[in-house]
Amino acid sequence: MSSNGNRSEIEIATDAIVAELAEGERFLITTHEGPDGDALGSTLALQEALTQLGKDSLMFLAEKEFPLPIEYRFLPLQEVFHEAPADLVDRTVIFLDCGNIDRMPVDWLRSGKRMLNIDHHHDNTRFADVNLVDVGASSTAEIVFDICRRLGVEISESIAQALYVGLITDTGQFMYENTDARTHRVAAELIESGVDVNGTFRRLYERVPEAKLKLIARALERIDRRLRRHRGRRDAHRGDHRLRARDRGDFGGGSRAGQAGRPSRGAQGQPPLDRRFRGRFGDRQEDGGRRTPAGRRLLDRSQLRRARRVPQRRDARRACLTAPSPLSAPGSSPATSRPG
Numbered sequence: 483m484s485s486n487g488n489r490s491e492i493e494i495a496t497d498a499i500v501a502e503l504a505e506g507e508r509f510l511i512t513t514h515e516g517p518d519g520d521a522l523g524s525t526l527a528l529q530e531a532l533t534q535l536g537k538d539s540l541m542f543l544a545e546k547e548f549p550l551p552i553e554y555r556f557l558p559l560q561e562v563f564h565e566a567p568a569d570l571v572d573r574t575v576i577f578l579d580c581g582n583i584d585r586m587p588v589d590w591l592r593s594g595k596r597m598l599n600i601d602h603h604h605d606n607t608r609f610a611d612v613n614l615v616d617v618g619a620s621s622t623a624e625i626v627f628d629i630c631r632r633l634g635v636e637i638s639e640s641i642a643q644a645l646y647v648g649l650i651t652d653t654g655q656f657m658y659e660n661t662d663a664r665t666h667r668v669a670a671e672l673i674e675s676g677v678d679v680n681g682t683f684r685r686l687y688e689r690v691p692e693a694k695l696k697l698i699a700r701a702l703e704r705i706d707r708r709l710r711r712h713r714g715r716r717d718a719h720r721g722d723h724r725l726r727a728r729d730r731g732d733f734g735g736g737s738r739a740g741q742a743g744r745p746s747r748g749a750q751g752q753p754p755l756d757r758r759f760r761g762r763f764g765d766r767q768e769d770g771g772r773r774t775p776a777g778r779r780l781l782d783r784s785q786l787r788r789a790r791r792v793p794q795r796r797d798a799r800r801a802c803l804t805a806p807s808p809l810s811a812p813g814s815s816p817a818t819s820r821p822g
């Protein structure tokens with residue numbers, strides 16, 4: 483791999499960018515839509531760096547980006563512009579962390595005096611007048627750190643803080659493959675410049691919004707209620723369990739409904755169907771349930787729910803009820819089969 487060739491290419495681009503920043507007077511810094519930690523951190527850091535050098539610099543983000551995701555709201559972005567400045571044509575527009583101009587779909591941004599492109603995405607389309615695309619950098623923050631150094635900018639606590647946010651968010655807290663020795667060296671220097679490491683991690687990763695917590699709590703409560711209801715129902719009908727098991731054995735669901743009345747039942751030693759149904763609806767007084775005037779058991783709410791859940795079994799029962807009983811069927815009835 484021509485890493486030497488690559489490096490010199492990046493060196494050349496870095497020199498060109500540094501020259502643009504050093505010589506320019508008015509700037510407008512922007513990034514990609516839906517900005518992440520790297521986008522916001524690099525923007526803030528470069529804004530402060532250019533201001534420190536006495537430049538007139540503005541930051542732009544569309545109004546729709548606000549409010550930002552909760553984890554980024556601690557960043558000091560109060561001075562971000564949402565509109566085109568009147569002197570846009572005199573400003574050099576700097577795109578940070580933006581691999582493609584369509585990732586910042588605000589057309590007037592292309593009407594600046596110059597366009598600079600500082601990024602680390604491997605698929606960067608190099609859309610600007612000067613493009614510094616360092617795919618070996620973990621983050622745009624890492625590149626901006628390098629630029630600051632070359633411009634002789636003092637890495638203040640706030641610049642360090644902003645760049646550190648870009649560094650840890652784009653490297654997944656130094657876990658991704660883009661993390662290397664250079665990343666850690668930059669991190670070390672930022673920490674030496676005053677980054678509140680623990681506080682930054684806490685702000686970025688431990689601030690769960692109250693609304694989200696409430697939502698999770700509600701969902702857990704609902705699951706708990708369902709579990710309790712399910713257990714209660716199970717316990718209440720445990721006595722009914724054996725009967726239900728027998729029902730299943732006898733009817734086996736809707737598909738076997740048509741076979742339920744076949745004469746071989748008696749041969750299997752099972753009671754005739756009409757007797758079984760009398761038992762189900764008429765004889766079971768011991769369950770204490772409410773009954774219709776005809777003696778049918780009224781289902782309580784949970785039993786109804788259960789019955790609705792297995793409609794095919796109810797249909798099977800109805801089919802059995804209306805099917806001719808083997809006892810009353812002509813030919814098998816004692817009355818008609820009796821000789822004489």
Ligand SMILES: [Mn+2]
Nearest residue numbers: 520579622652
């Ligand atoms: Mn990035």
